[in-house]
Amino acid sequence: MHIPVFERGIIPPDPVAPDSLKGIPRQKTNPSRWQGENWQDFVLDLRSRGVTVCESRADCSVFMTDAGGVAYGLSHGVVRPTSAEDISKVLKAAQIHRVPVTTRGGGLTTEGESVAFGGLLLDMSSMNRVLEINPDAMTARTQAGIFWHQLAEILRRDGLDYLSAPLNLTASVGGTLGVGGIDVNSPRLGCSADQAVALQVVTPTGDIVNCSEQENPELMERALFGYGQFGVITEATLKIRKFTPVTIQYFYYSSLRTAIEDLQFIAREDASDYSGILTILDRAITLLVAFDSDGREREFNARWKRNLRGHGEAGFGLHMAWHYLLHPWRIKEAAYIIGRRFKLFPEFWRSEFMHNGKIVDRTVVFSRAVWKFWGGPQMVIPDLSSKAEKFAEAVERGNAVCRKYFRHYTLYCVGIKLRGRLPRYELSCIPPDAADIAYGCEFEPMLRGTNYSRDYLQSFKNEIYDIGVDMGLSYYRFGGMMKGYIRRAMGDELVDKHLAMKKAADPAMILNAEVIF
Amino acid sequence: MDGHNVNTKGYEYCSGCGICLLVCPLWRKTRSMPHTRKARARALQGGATIEDIATSIDACLLCGSCEPACPEGIGIAAMNMEQRRKLNQLRTTYPSWYPEPSGMKTRIKDNVLHNSIILIAGEYPEANLKARSAVIELLGGNKKVSLAVDDGRDIAGLLEAGLPVTQDRIDDFIRPLRHAGTLVVSEGLLHVPLRKWFPGKKVMGTGEALLSSAYIRKALGPEDLYIIECRGYHSDYERLVKFYDRLRKETGCQINLDLQRIAIPTGASSLQAKKDIEAAGCLEQARWIIRGRSMSRIVVEDLADLEVFQRVTDVPVIHVGQLRQDNS
Numbered sequence A: 001m002h003i004p005v006f007e008r009g010i011i012p013p014d015p016v017a018p019d020s021l022k023g024i025p026r027q028k029t030n031p032s033r034w035q036g037e038n039w040q041d042f043v044l045d046l047r048s049r050g051v052t053v054c055e056s057r058a059d060c061s062v063f064m065t066d067a068g069g070v071a072y073g074l075s076h077g078v079v080r081p082t083s084a085e086d087i088s089k090v091l092k093a094a095q096i097h098r099v100p101v102t103t104r105g106g107g108l109t110t111e112g113e114s115v116a117f118g119g120l121l122l123d124m125s126s127m128n129r130v131l132e133i134n135p136d137a138m139t140a141r142t143q144a145g146i147f148w149h150q151l152a153e154i155l156r157r158d159g160l161d162y163l164s165a166p167l168n169l170t171a172s173v174g175g176t177l178g179v180g181g182i183d184v185n186s187p188r189l190g191c192s193a194d195q196a197v198a199l200q201v202v203t204p205t206g207d208i209v210n211c212s213e214q215e216n217p218e219l220m221e222r223a224l225f226g227y228g229q230f231g232v233i234t235e236a237t238l239k240i241r242k243f244t245p246v247t248i249q250y251f252y253y254s255s256l257r258t259a260i261e262d263l264q265f266i267a268r269e270d271a272s273d274y275s276g277i278l279t280i281l282d283r284a285i286t287l288l289v290a291f292d293s294d295g296r297e298r299e300f301n302a303r304w305k306r307n308l309r310g311h312g313e314a315g316f317g318l319h320m321a322w323h324y325l326l327h328p329w330r331i332k333e334a335a336y337i338i339g340r341r342f343k344l345f346p347e348f349w350r351s352e353f354m355h356n357g358k359i360v361d362r363t364v365v366f367s368r369a370v371w372k373f374w375g376g377p378q379m380v381i382p383d384l385s386s387k388a389e390k391f392a393e394a395v396e397r398g399n400a401v402c403r404k405y406f407r408h409y410t411l412y413c414v415g416i417k418l419r420g421r422l423p424r425y426e427l428s429c430i431p432p433d434a435a436d437i438a439y440g441c442e443f444e445p446m447l448r449g450t451n452y453s454r455d456y457l458q459s460f461k462n463e464i465y466d467i468g469v470d471m472g473l474s475y476y477r478f479g480g481m482m483k484g485y486i487r488r489a490m491g492d493e494l495v496d497k498h499l500a501m502k503k504a505a506d507p508a509m510i511l512n513a514e515v516i517f
Numbered sequence B: 001m002d003g004h005n006v007n008t009k010g011y012e013y014c015s016g017c018g019i020c021l022l023v024c025p026l027w028r029k030t031r032s033m034p035h036t037r038k039a040r041a042r043a044l045q046g047g048a049t050i051e052d053i054a055t056s057i058d059a060c061l062l063c064g065s066c067e068p069a070c071p072e073g074i075g076i077a078a079m080n081m082e083q084r085r086k087l088n089q090l091r092t093t094y095p096s097w098y099p100e101p102s103g104m105k106t107r108i109k110d111n112v113l114h115n116s117i118i119l120i121a122g123e124y125p126e127a128n129l130k131a132r133s134a135v136i137e138l139l140g141g142n143k144k145v146s147l148a149v150d151d152g153r154d155i156a157g158l159l160e161a162g163l164p165v166t167q168d169r170i171d172d173f174i175r176p177l178r179h180a181g182t183l184v185v186s187e188g189l190l191h192v193p194l195r196k197w198f199p200g201k202k203v204m205g206t207g208e209a210l211l212s213s214a215y216i217r218k219a220l221g222p223e224d225l226y227i228i229e230c231r232g233y234h235s236d237y238e239r240l241v242k243f244y245d246r247l248r249k250e251t252g253c254q255i256n257l258d259l260q261r262i263a264i265p266t267g268a269s270s271l272q273a274k275k276d277i278e279a280a281g282c283l284e285q286a287r288w289i290i291r292g293r294s295m296s297r298i299v300v301e302d303l304a305d306l307e308v309f310q311r312v313t314d315v316p317v318i319h320v321g322q323l324r325q326d327n328s
Helices: A039-048 A057-061 A084-097 A148-156 A173-179 A217-223 A257-270 A294-307 A313-326 A328-348 A362-373 A390-406 A454-471 A484-490 A492-505 B025-030 B038-044 B053-061 B075-088 B126-139 B153-159 B168-179 B188-197 B204-209 B230-235 B237-251 B271-275 B282-290 B303-312 B320-327
Strands: A076-081 A101-102 A120-123 A130-134 A141-142 A158-164 A197-203 A208-212 A234-244 A247-253 A274-281 A284-291 A383-387 A407-415 A437-445 B116-121 B145-147 B183-187 B202-205 B223-227 B297-300 B317-319
Touching: A039 A076, A039 A084, A057 A076, A057 B038, A076 A437, A084 A208, A084 A234, A101 A173, A130 A148, A130 B183, A141 A148, A141 B168, A148 A158, A148 A362, A173 A234, A197 A217, A197 B271, A208 A217, A234 A437, A234 B202, A234 B204, A247 A294, A247 A313, A247 A454, A247 B204, A247 B223, A257 A284, A257 A294, A257 A390, A257 A407, A257 B188, A274 A328, A284 A294, A284 A328, A284 B230, A313 A328, A313 B126, A383 A390, A383 B075, A390 A407, A390 A437, A390 A454, A437 A454, A484 A492, A484 B271, A492 B153, B038 B053, B075 B153, B116 B126, B116 B153, B116 B168, B126 B145, B126 B204, B126 B303, B126 B317, B145 B230, B153 B168, B153 B271, B168 B188, B183 B188, B183 B223, B188 B230, B204 B237, B230 B237, B297 B303, B297 B320, B303 B317, B317 B320
Parallel strands: A076 A120, A101 A120, B116 B145, B116 B183, B183 B202, B223 B297, B297 B317
Antiparallel strands: A130 A141, A141 A234, A158 A234, A197 A208, A197 A234, A247 A284, A274 A284, A274 A407, A383 A437, A407 A437
8 A cells, every 4th residue: 555655844635525524533633753853963952052951751741731631742852941042042953953843831722732742842931021011102012921810910010901811811922822812802802912012023943033013014914823833922012901890790591592692792882891601501691791991881781781682690590490390301400500500600709809899800700710610631622713694503503512412511602803804814713704703612511520532522523623614614723633624624725825834934844833734 | 747738639630720830939930830839740740750840849938829729629738748748758868948857846844725815926036026925915915815835836847848747746736725715826837737636726827816806907008018928828718818808998908919819928937938038039029019019018927027028128017916006
């Protein structure tokens, strides 16, 4: 049998048509481990340039998996850079010795994107200093390895805050800008990546380049949403704002479609500062609406609230009581909803995080709840992102898949305000046909205390991702172990265009190459 | 024995979220992942031995900040002490800041104390003996409060270093305390073992004991920066976070709490700091605590913090026991 050998970085068009193989599990495993050719020469080269490479088991195994806990791999060594110059030296040497380099911030990927399967791991978390806060321009310049929460702690001493960031305390700025970054204020403010005013990037060949929309705009557009393919973001200048506590209102639904339509209504009308959907079950759906100011909340109450079809908590309780009275065989479901309600919701109202009825530090509150109630050694979070018109159908189809595989799961839906059709959105989580506002939904099974096989979880993810292929959608997490879907979902032409750009920027294909290509 | 905490989950439960490192003073100081609790857990999960992570285990200041931050409820403080104990069994030389392994006090003839409150005051240098007297006075005076001669400081030091403490020594320490209803304990590291030894008794820090009185709370105001003793606070976080939140709302005082409501430690009570306050990073932590804040006075619960803040600011620094005197 003849098995064709392809040179690294030369990926042929996908022989599998987008609509084939439906229902057949597609297994994607970890990339094969890089075998260590030239590793010693590479290490000696770096040492001669004053860069320390840590090679002990303890140093490497810290990064053996990511938040997903499904992909496992060990690097040959770890570098903890302290400057862009360190990274430049690493990448120049890596090009010469053809050593793969994986960058890692908070390691919150779920498909092994930040796991090194051999080669060098760049632990960017060591670059976590805030370099400048400019209250006149309302910007903060920071090293990109900083976690958003560290940045928040520093900004808050001056009564300031960042604009939007993932609801996860240990997401890094650089990692977030590389993939987009979505917050519950993204329907209004857009992705975290769109808050970046300027970047310092070390290109795959080791050049240190400053870029913005005016200076080297091509690199800016490639580094943002670039999944680490076109450089290592070492510094970012971000928009900031005055800090304000938020008030939150919750609306409860028993219909997923109705909740989604109301979410889209709120985003479309710019009726609130924050909005998102979080489900307990697909018949117990919470629409969260929040405000930075009393004025905005008053306006919402006067103009928009009456248009929403959700219940208040008491009304929803009565509605559900009636429902389960008529469906007594589903009483366990009711018990689950009530149990979840009494465990989860008090976390959102802890008195130490409230001040005068407002939530102070919403990211802390939500992130702690996320890890406490959804976190664990394994997290599987396939997602779909869509233009407005297709979103409700996409979520309903994804929900049907979740029901098929798991007893308990959560859907998290949020809108993403777009800045027109920027080049950075190409081959990203932003669907190509979305205008003005895109929508994303995460499908997260509750895995704590369960014991599913990796194949089972993979089949679940494949079925969600098949919906994306079928409906022409995009995904937030399409890299790493899910990269088999990139060509199927995005098409050969677009992927080949980016592959050509990647090869031009990274001749030896050493930087995060396993993530996308 | 060791300082068992209520959380008993081990490192194998670590999901790697990294929230613990956000509150870690060593992370702030070194910016080096291997020095963090997360890295130690992940390294052990990945097959590293306890000797491989010895540097990180030794560097930990045992401030306990990481424990309430952990969403998995891992018993981090107890685990760190246990890891030190295991490490001690494997090594022949100890870090320079370790107490003498045989450094336990010989039998102290402490009478059985019959007052309802016993103050286990810890280390009050000569210059601060007035503060100790003030604490006794504020808690109700000598008729209500007994001062334990044996403050168990040696036990705390040995626990912190993971060195063995004999049962006889523990018995000597706790025997005089058995009739008290409330133990007011300055050394936060002793709170957990004392709760284990006396399940029915109230164990609280000096700050909480004093601030339970409205008379003393009235001495605090918005211009004060109040510094919580971290080890005791973190060992009873769920209760105390609400206590100090009420204090903040009632008095308007600023507190050394971060956005997660974890107390930012100076690390001044650690064994490492007793050896070298600067090398332990205490001054840097204190600078971070006061950064961007406007205050006219700093009030500390832990006497060890007096020196730290006096070295980094010109603002007056007093012990919580001196609050009323300072205001009068």
